[in-house]
Amino acid sequence: MPTAGTPAPRVVLGVSGGIGAYKAVEVCRRLVEAGVHVAPVLTPDALRFVGKTTFSALGSEPAQSSLFEEASPIPHTKLGQSADLVVVAPATADFLARYAAGMAGELLTATLLATRAPVLVCPAMHTEMWEHPSVQENLDTLRRRGVSVVAPEEGALAAGDVGVGRLADPATIVAVALAMLGERGDLQGRRVAVSAGGTREPIDPVRHLSNRSSGKQGHALATAALRRGAEVVLVTTVGHPVPAQPRLTVVRVDTAAEMEAAMSVESNNADVIVMAAAVADFRPKQVATQKLAKDDGVPEIILEPTPDILCGLVQRRRPGQVIVGFAAETDDAVSRGRRKFERKGVDVMVVNDVSAPGAGFDHDTNAVTILTSGGTHEVPLSSKAVVADAVLDQVVGLLALMDGRADAPRAEED
Helix, strand or coil, X not given: CCCCCCCCCEEEEEECCCCCHHHHHHHHHHHHHCCCEEEEEECCCHHHCCCHHHHHHHCCCCCECCCCCCCCCCHHHHHHHHCCEEEEEEECHHHXXXXXXXXXXXXXXXXXXXXXXXXXXXXXCCHHXXXXXXXXXXXXXXXXCCCXXXXXXXXXXXXXXXXXXXXXXXXXXXXXXXXXXXXXXXXXXXEEEEXXXXXXXXXXCCEEECCCCXXXXXXHXXXXXXXXXXXXXXXXXXXXXXXXXXXEEEEECCCHHHHHHHHHHHHCCCCEEEECCECCXXXXXXXXXXXXXXXXXXXXXXXXXXXXXXXXXXXXCCCCCEEEEEEEECXXXXXXXXXXXXXXXXXXXXXXXXXXXXXXXXCCEEEEEEEECCEEEEEEEEEHHHHHXXXXXXXXXXXXXXXXXXXXXXXXXX
């Protein structure tokens, strides 16, 4: 079983000198939130539109813009050799021409010539430039060399113009980048079902019982699994938008019963089940058909237990399936979590003390204890993306172990 976290994939984020450079700030932020190590590289012209300080603050390391003034004597070689992917957003007409011609007069183009990593370019320019034959020929040249392209969108351009040439939405660019990273991930070919958010149990048409779960940890797990190559189904109660991306299916649910039904369906084909959702333990036995009026007095609400979704999934588990449970506690967290681990029969139990500062509900950070049959693994206060990878490290180790066990009988039969 791995004990150290899997290194984050490294993306060089290139920014060339176009008005769409401001959107690259959002691309940088989203990639980092997805658990990616981002090394920003800005061309000299990009600095006319955006500043290095912004990208240094949001990226994983200081932004670079020069072949000769950086800490490393050969920054392009270091960046190119260490990259798992290079993304250029925006890619201007001038940049595309220099890249297609193999020029290396500044840090970004030199890095591209010094890398063997996959490359994704995201063109952005005025419509007339986008439609010019030379631009399209340069793109055709790059595509023949294996470069991937996210085409620009139609919409508002600089100076009040409207047409094709607007830089693609940052969510789209990040989704494609994560999909490209996942092509070599350690969960490639696996199907992962993740639940997220707190269920809402109706009292009447306008009121419900719920909890403080934001769904952030579950969504971080889904994103990490995608980045590592899995086909992911995210069963979520959280209403905020989830960007469409390759290999991701989103199922919206509300109540514990709806989540049980959805997870039961997805468990039939899943290699990994991650029950990160905060499922209500109780629900009203009867739901009022009309809004309960204050004038009618204090209502008497009788509760009944909701189904134990996790236990049901364990009982129906398929051979070789890894099941992860979550235990949110406020007192004696690890001891309570260990009892749940033993009682539920899961492979991994992720325990977090939601009363601890910066951990649990409503935070972008978390601190957890991961319990497996192989031992206890502590993850100190970290981003939820880091926690997600720590959990999936354990899952990957278990899958490898189970695959080894599955191979043993076949070897004997041969």
